[in-house]
Amino acid sequence: MHSVEDPAPVAEGLGDFSEADEAGGGWETPLTRNQILKRAGQTSFGLLLAASVPSAAGAATQRLSKTGAKRFGPTGFKGAANYQFEENSAPGRALLRAKQLKSQGKAPDTLVVGLYSGAVGQYETPFPKGNSESINEMFTKYTGIRVKFDPVDPALVYQKALKIGATKDGRLNTIVFGLADMGDLAEAGIIADLSQYVQRLGPDWAHPKLGYTGGARTARLLNYYNGKPYGACGDGDWQIFRIRKDLIESPKEGKAFRARYGYELDYPRTWDDYRDIAEFFTRPDKRLLGATDLRSPGWGTDAFPLRFASLANPVKYYFDDDMNPQINGPAGLKVMKHLLETQAFNSPDALSWIWLQQFTNWGAGGSAMTWAFPNLLKVTSKTALDKVNIADKDTAILMPGWKVGGQLVAHDFLYFMAIQGVNRYSPSKYHEAAYCYLQYATASQVYNLITANPSGYNDPNKVTSFDDPYVRSTYGAQTMDVQKIQTRGSVPQISGLPGANEYIQAMDINQQKMLSKQITPEQALDAIESAWNKTTKRIGREKVAKAWRAQKKLAWPTKPNHAAYATKAELKKLGYGAP
Structure with missing residues (x-):
């Protein structure tokens, strides 16, 4: 076993x-x-x-x-x-x-x-x-x-x-x-x-x-x-991308999508795919949202770094080796604009949703896509939250990424944990x-x-967890097959540093201001960079830089995408090929 x-x-x-x-x-x-x-x-x-x-x-x-x-x-x-x-x-x-x-x-x-x-x-x-x-x-x-x-x-x-x-x-x-x-x-x-x-x-x-x-x-x-x-x-808060397979695999929806966007409707490999699919399935009259990844204070602190980390091959770092912020440039601006644009396909109350609202919506069949903690299906399927027999409509896929120099760069994200x-x-x-x-x-x-x-x-985190029959029964076999691969090349939230929460909070506050249109994406990035530099100066640049360099070396991925960390058999098992 x-x-x-x-x-x-x-x-x-x-x-x-x-x-x-x-x-x-x-x-x-x-x-x-x-x-x-x-x-x-x-x-x-x-x-x-x-x-x-x-x-x-x-x-x-x-x-x-x-x-x-x-x-x-x-x-x-x-x-x-x-x-x-x-x-x-x-x-x-x-x-x-x-x-x-x-x-x-x-x-x-x-x-x-x-x-x-x-x-x-x-x-x-x-x-x-x-x-x-x-x-x-x-x-x-x-x-x-x-x-x-x-x-x-x-x-x-x-x-x-x-x-x-x-x-x-x-x-x-x-x-x-x-x-x-x-x-x-x-x-x-x-x-x-x-x-x-x-x-x-x-x-x-x-x-x-x-x-x-x-x-x-x-x-x-x-x-x-x-x-x-x-x-x-004792936890495993890697993020799992979930999608409504009944919608993605519908011939009727596929025909309409192709007519509108000029390419085939399929499981998203890139954040550009995600944007189009989210827009296509946003149907307020049908009580259907396009995508419901979390955007609220604290819970939405994965939104920026998850996308940002996949904008360089093999990975885009938050800081350089001397703790100079790397987010205030073309890559960071691309992410902020993507967040702002796709906000229109999320819930009107997205800035106040936590995981409970996200899970409740998913169990009611209220969204085409989301990403969430691995226990989404565990909490929703065959529980009081399940209004549509969600396990028959839902599937897990590898986290999307960006094309960088013609190659897909895609990383999962890890935050919170217990x-x-x-x-x-x-x-x-x-x-x-x-x-x-x-x-x-x-x-x-x-x-x-x-x-x-x-x-x-509290979610799986052991090598043995993904093949354990009781874990697979509780979480869903596809969820475990996806998590088994994604964890190997995931990027962490800002952690392993003195002052880590200060850096995260500065990003969170200004992301919230940007999403609520109090400031522009450019102003948000300027404010984050300024706050990060102040934190680094207060703690001591070399002290923080030493910890950051150690974490990069020991805990960050060195390959560009999920396929680089998976065997052919593992990818085939997922049923839709390599990213």
């Missing part, structure tokens, strides 16, 4: 990952019990396995594998064995260490964990049918530590984290934050450096078969700042136990059950 087509190689030099882990071995290589004990002692893991074998309470799910090692995990449903794991796995080590810490008085009776409010059900509701335990109940059974969530609105996580820092509030053991937040929270000392725990316990983040899609590149992007791990990501870090103001003796929960919950065998669970919205 965890077979992977052409797994991405794991790059060298990933912070605190060992050489063995970077080569795809390390902790995930089967070891004998004596080898594990020896290795544990070498890493200050002590006699963990000898002292901390889970109690008989979990005996039903502790079967012996062929190697003689105990297997932990769920039972009672089809395929349960695929989500079980041995003691020398990433989740196994985390559970055993947490149990040992509890016995030593170095873990609380209850961990208080920050989490996005809409994701709580994925951790507290057993899934799938037949599984009697939730992810949290399984953690408690093996460790003796309960888990209590502190839910927070995703739009408020950064402010809440800053408040924790200002008041030195140690009540939460872990803090949830977004991709752009890590640099500032690490610089402010609000989240703890996890290096010693990562080195000791060995998460699967960069493992070629079990880790994040994209391997070490993605692990660096999501969990590291300035070369050190500060978080554990990342958890250890609260530095919580009791320090509990820090490692808090990290153990994060390693457990983000491990492949555990996380696939979390993300497949329809009780919440």
Whole structure:
């Protein structure tokens, strides 16, 4: 079940990952019990396995594998064995260490964990049918530590984290934050450096078969700042382009489109195609919008950079190596004008829509196209939002791009995300136990059950996720096939920098002013450039430039489009060829 087509190689030099882990071995290589004990002692893991074998309470799910090692995990449903794991796995080590810490008085009776409010059900509701335990109940059974969530609105996580820092509030053991937040929270000392725990316990983040899609590149992007791990990501907010196949494949619509635009109606490969299709299907009298990508404050911060990044081959950067903004020129102006023109094909209330309005509209069949978080179909299909049996009309396609010198350049985009870090103001003796929960919950065998669970919205991010039958059933097979390819060459929002949110906010504010026609596209770009330069000067140009150069090198794509990252078989599977 965890077979992977052409797994991405794991790059060298990933912070605190060992050489063995970077080569795809390390902790995930089967070891004998004596080898594990020896290795544990070498890493200050002590006699963990000898002292901390889970109690008989979990005996039903502790079967012996062929190697003689105990297997932990769920039972009672089809395929349960695929989500079980041995003691020398990433989740196994985390559970055993947490149990040992509890016995030593170095873990609380209850961990208080920050989490996005809409994701709580994925951790507290057993899934799938037949599984009697939730992810949290399984953690408690093996460790003796309960888990209590502190839910927070995703739009408020950064402010809440800053408040924790200002008041030195140690009540939460872990803090949830977004991709752009890590640099500032690490610089402010609000989240703890996890290096010693990562080195000791060995998460699967960069493992070629079990880790994040994209391997070490993605692990660096999501969990590291300035070369050190500060978080554990449990989300996958890559954007998925969705389109009404019943409209695109209609002979009647095709004939009318050809007569109007002079070429065949087909799935859009470029943003110019998108513009024409959006205009063609904008029919207010039929309650049909052309396209509903988000444009509102915060939620619409993908609108500009997603388009902008595909205006150079292989990729267009936001800054040069010295942090001089690159957006105020022909490429940036092209994007701003495209946004302004296509605003006419979106909802009249687009500047106030968040994902809920977007999803509601899609479930009602109210738009021809959109792009959204991967869970759009998960949230709409066969739910109260589904008014038209949307799964029969919808399909996912590769994100469009631009023709640059005759070649298609197209990249997906990653923003928001749900990342958890250890609260530095919580009791320090509990820090490692808090990290153990994060390693457990983000491990492949555990996380696939979390993300497949329809009780919440945290999305797939593991190599194994895209071929997992429960994940594919929940999200849709086509969605997973598209995301599997797109993640490899995606570009991130401004992140990994001190002041990242300032840069994003400046872009967001002036994009809003431009879309509401308070200022022109040219004025918007001038204002963004000015604000970015002020932020860079305030923080220190060389400090920010150093972080930016590191992120470009480690986390940005080096190939021009999705096809360059896909096998022929993967492209053929999508059903419409290479972009």
